Amino acid sequence: MSKFNFDKETTREGTYSIQYEGTEPLFGRTGLAPFWIADMDIETPEAITEAMKKRLDNGIFGYTIWKNSKFYGPVKQWWKSRYDVDLTDDMITYAPSVLYTVSEAVRLHSDKGDGVILNMPTYNAFLKVLKGNDRKVVPCSLIEEDNEYAFDFEHFEELCRAPENKVFVHCNPHNPTGKVWSREDLQKMKDICLRNDVFFISDEIHMDFVRPKEKFVSMAELMDEGDPIIVTTGLGKTFNLASIPHSYFITKNKELRNKIVYEYDHRYNVGTANSLVLAAIDAAYTDCGEWVDELNDHLEGNFDYIEEYINEHLSEYLSFKKPESTYLAWISFEKCGIEDAEMHKALVDLGGIAVSPGHIYDIADNGRFRMNVASSRMRIESGMERIHKTIEKLKEDGRI
Numbered sequence: 001m002s003k004f005n006f007d008k009e010t011t012r013e014g015t016y017s018i019q020y021e022g023t024e025p026l027f028g029r030t031g032l033a034p035f036w037i038a039d040m041d042i043e044t045p046e047a048i049t050e051a052m053k054k055r056l057d058n059g060i061f062g063y064t065i066w067k068n069s070k071f072y073g074p075v076k077q078w079w080k081s082r083y084d085v086d087l088t089d090d091m092i093t094y095a096p097s098v099l100y101t102v103s104e105a106v107r108l109h110s111d112k113g114d115g116v117i118l119n120m121p122t123y124n125a126f127l128k129v130l131k132g133n134d135r136k137v138v139p140c141s142l143i144e145e146d147n148e149y150a151f152d153f154e155h156f157e158e159l160c161r162a163p164e165n166k167v168f169v170h171c172n173p174h175n176p177t178g179k180v181w182s183r184e185d186l187q188k189m190k191d192i193c194l195r196n197d198v199f200f201i202s203d204e205i206h207m208d209f210v211r212p213k214e215k216f217v218s219m220a221e222l223m224d225e226g227d228p229i230i231v232t233t234g235l236g237k238t239f240n241l242a243s244i245p246h247s248y249f250i251t252k253n254k255e256l257r258n259k260i261v262y263e264y265d266h267r268y269n270v271g272t273a274n275s276l277v278l279a280a281i282d283a284a285y286t287d288c289g290e291w292v293d294e295l296n297d298h299l300e301g302n303f304d305y306i307e308e309y310i311n312e313h314l315s316e317y318l319s320f321k322k323p324e325s326t327y328l329a330w331i332s333f334e335k336c337g338i339e340d341a342e343m344h345k346a347l348v349d350l351g352g353i354a355v356s357p358g359h360i361y362d363i364a365d366n367g368r369f370r371m372n373v374a375s376s377r378m379r380i381e382s383g384m385e386r387i388h389k390t391i392e393k394l395k396e397d398g399r400i
């Protein structure tokens, strides 16, 4: 019997949420059911909101120090209890956001015009910030077979050998495919990077979402003293805190840590902590492990529902493999034999659903869309009906 109700109806009315209020400007239509940006239609656990309220009651939100036991302690305890990783205070550094750290680490380890290796498909904001920092995106496509993704080590090593490629930005677990990388895979990636003097950035923001049979392994576990490796993560996804900006990174490379801290203190003057998030981190990492476990069970149920729905009604047109992690369903419509742009338009115009088109995560069309399943089952059911309706209408019109 679940202690928490993940099917509770929620509202974002009046909150200026991108998921709802940002849908019409982006998709060009009203009345769409949104399943695109990666935040949840699930309330943050009460233990966290209560801790934030308590902090609010103090009424003073002046500049705040993150170097304290109420930050380090809960982070170390979470990593030990959930991933059996022993962290020490000096390995953990607070930073304004995950992508802030990715960009800063890229800037510190490459120059304008240098190559940064990214797997394809990739989290789309990596593409954005590399462009914004005048770095060259160097694609290393994952090998896909029947919706299973694998790392192309041969191609990767070839790319790492090129002296102009200076950094690898890895995503583990992987957005959008949900792939959880094995220890062996991670060790191989690390060895190749070290052999070729390529800096390794591991974005692990989706780490807490794992299907029951999967085990997340962090790059933090494979780090040795001084390694040119940084892990960046936060609580934004796990506890639905995306609008309360924060993150932290883990490294055993003192020089790198000092440089990033220097940059954010001296270049941007953003070296103080968000006071509300410190309260949230303490409550989340101390009291909300059970909530995360039950949330994962709920997500597993949503993925099962989608899998069964597709098998029962849409298997001629769609294919889907349950992701090993994340709350993102990566659904293939390759069987439809339709252009990507036509399908994405049909989902909006005929189905009334806003999902993320696969090509935004790639350098080419890939016959897929990404659907956020972090909602009540009822919302997922209505989303699947909209997808079904899209396919039926395309069939009726002889377009598939």
Ligand SMILES: Cc1ncc(COP(=O)(O)O)c(C=O)c1O
Pocket: 038, 096, 097, 098, 099, 100, 123, 171, 175, 203, 205, 206, 234, 236, 242, 246, 247
């Ligand atoms: C892989 C990945 N990294 C980072 C982020 C965002 O992190 P932040 O807002 O802290 O930059 C997301 C959000 O979707 C993500 O999927």
